[in-house]
Amino acid sequence: MSRAGPRVVVAGLGAMGSAAAAALSRRGASVLALDPRGPGHREGSSHGESRIIRQAYFEDPAYVPLVQRAYRLWRELEADCGERLLELTSGVMVGTPTSVLVQGALASARRWQLPHRVLEAKDVQREFPALRPSPDQVGLVEPEAGVLAPELGVLCLLRQAAGHGAELHFGERLLGWEESRDGVSVRTDRSALAADLLVLCCGAWSGSLVGPSGPPLSVERQVAVWFRPQNVADFCAPRCPVYIAESSRGEFFYGIPSRDRQTAKAAQHHGGRTATAETVEREVSGADLESLREGLAGIAPDLASAPVDRASVCLYTNTPDQNFLIGRYPGAGSVLLAAGFSGHGFKFAPVVGEVLADLALLGSTEQPIGVFDPGRFEVTRAATGEPPGPVPVPPPARP
Numbered sequence: 001m002s003r004a005g006p007r008v009v010v011a012g013l014g015a016m017g018s019a020a021a022a023a024l025s026r027r028g029a030s031v032l033a034l035d036p037r038g039p040g041h042r043e044g045s046s047h048g049e050s051r052i053i054r055q056a057y058f059e060d061p062a063y064v065p066l067v068q069r070a071y072r073l074w075r076e077l078e079a080d081c082g083e084r085l086l087e088l089t090s091g092v093m094v095g096t097p098t099s100v101l102v103q104g105a106l107a108s109a110r111r112w113q114l115p116h117r118v119l120e121a122k123d124v125q126r127e128f129p130a131l132r133p134s135p136d137q138v139g140l141v142e143p144e145a146g147v148l149a150p151e152l153g154v155l156c157l158l159r160q161a162a163g164h165g166a167e168l169h170f171g172e173r174l175l176g177w178e179e180s181r182d183g184v185s186v187r188t189d190r191s192a193l194a195a196d197l198l199v200l201c202c203g204a205w206s207g208s209l210v211g212p213s214g215p216p217l218s219v220e221r222q223v224a225v226w227f228r229p230q231n232v233a234d235f236c237a238p239r240c241p242v243y244i245a246e247s248s249r250g251e252f253f254y255g256i257p258s259r260d261r262q263t264a265k266a267a268q269h270h271g272g273r274t275a276t277a278e279t280v281e282r283e284v285s286g287a288d289l290e291s292l293r294e295g296l297a298g299i300a301p302d303l304a305s306a307p308v309d310r311a312s313v314c315l316y317t318n319t320p321d322q323n324f325l326i327g328r329y330p331g332a333g334s335v336l337l338a339a340g341f342s343g344h345g346f347k348f349a350p351v352v353g354e355v356l357a358d359l360a361l362l363g364s365t366e367q368p369i370g371v372f373d374p375g376r377f378e379v380t381r382a383a384t385g386e387p388p389g390p391v392p393v394p395p396p397a398r399p
């Protein structure tokens with residue numbers, strides 16, 4: 001850490017840590033970033049060939065300005081790295097008119113005047129032959145939705161960080177931290193460091209670093225499957241958009257046209273088993289496939305009966321309200337936390353990096369992040385009699 005700016009340690013080099021390291025180093029911070037695993041590894045949350053990006057955000061209209069900023073930053077990263085990271089395919093959200101998905105997407109589209117159309121079920125099928133909504137469903141189509149390349153995106157962010165002088169230490173793990181008089185003391189499995197700030201971006205491993213009285217996080221196992229449908233052209237862009245469908249039981253299934261034009265990726269959003277990053281079952285079972293096929297039968301029946309090409313296990317790190325945690329670690333002024341992305345964080349990675357750099361270098365950000373305050377669960381804790389506040393020195397993670 002040799003530059004003149006503040007000394008910042010970034011722990012975790014998945015999507016969020018890589019974006020933070022890139023933004024911080026670009027803006028003059030002296031960055032040391034570490035991760036026990038290698039770039040583009042498949043044990044966390046940022047692998048799997050594709051990620052959806054969309055603007056008519058059913059979860060909450062508060063996310064729309066952030067995702068719009070993220071689109072611009074992904075395009076800038078593409079230009080900087082000379083790689084194609086974002087392909088616009090359009091997107092369709094399918095459900096009954098009163099479903100959480102359609103109502104939520106419509107609320108965001110109206111609030112932010114996003115281009116969109118609402119189609120009846122038969123028109124969804126006519127426009128996108130792979131999709132067969134039931135007659136009581138509608139489809140909200142947004143032209144600006146598309147697909148991101150997650151592994152390449154992370155590599156580009158890492159390249160950018162290194163290009164701006166960040167030291168990247170793969171094979172090095174954060175063990176613990178303690179606030180000091182003038183910053184934070186950081187312990188890794190290789191050394192002890194003094195820094196002005198620590199940025200925690202440890203994904204599904206965050207729980208062991210924030211400790212039992214830190215913000216509540218739970219890890220959920222997710223299975224993504226690539227099918228080989230006979231009519232594969234129907235599952236390729238532009239004939240097939242990215243799609244999310246809400247079933248009559250309130251379950252969410254989604255699909256992404258594959259860039260290889262041979263296969264189509266699909267998965268359930270949530271509905272997975274609670275797990276830990278260390279002990280999660282990483283093999284995909286027959287039962288996993290059966291339950292996905294059952295759900296897909298309601299929206300993309302040709303996938304539900306198609307042979308499987310490949311499958312992968314990935315991890316969600318959920319907060320109780322499924323909103324992110326971004327901000328100062330409660331009670332620790334020298335530690336920033338970016339975690340709990342609850343299965344919908346990837347698209348935001350570059351803007352999360354920018355926000356973390358704002359908080360680290362300016363002390364505040366113009367982006368609307370109030371809803372992500374890591375301290376918001378303290379009130380619930382106090383009401384339920386749980387221990388107040390986080391422990392400033394979390395127990396060491398496993399070496």
Ligand SMILES: Cc1cc2nc3c(=O)[nH]c(=O)nc-3n(C[C@H](O)[C@H](O)[C@H](O)COP(=O)(O)OP(=O)(O)OC[C@H]3O[C@@H](n4cnc5c(N)ncnc54)[C@H](O)[C@@H]3O)c2cc1C
Binds near residue numbers: 348
């Ligand atoms: C199947 C699946 C599909 C998804 N689909 C979408 C989608 O379509 N659109 C979307 O926007 N989002 C999607 N998401 C969510 C998105 O991918 C995640 O929110 C995002 O990738 C989380 O990034 P992260 O940096 O927090 O975690 P990760 O990328 O897992 O990074 C955490 C890093 O921390 C490191 N680490 C762990 N312990 C330590 C330690 N002690 N010290 C230092 N480093 C440590 C790990 O090795 C890891 O590299 C999906 C997620 C999954 C699993």
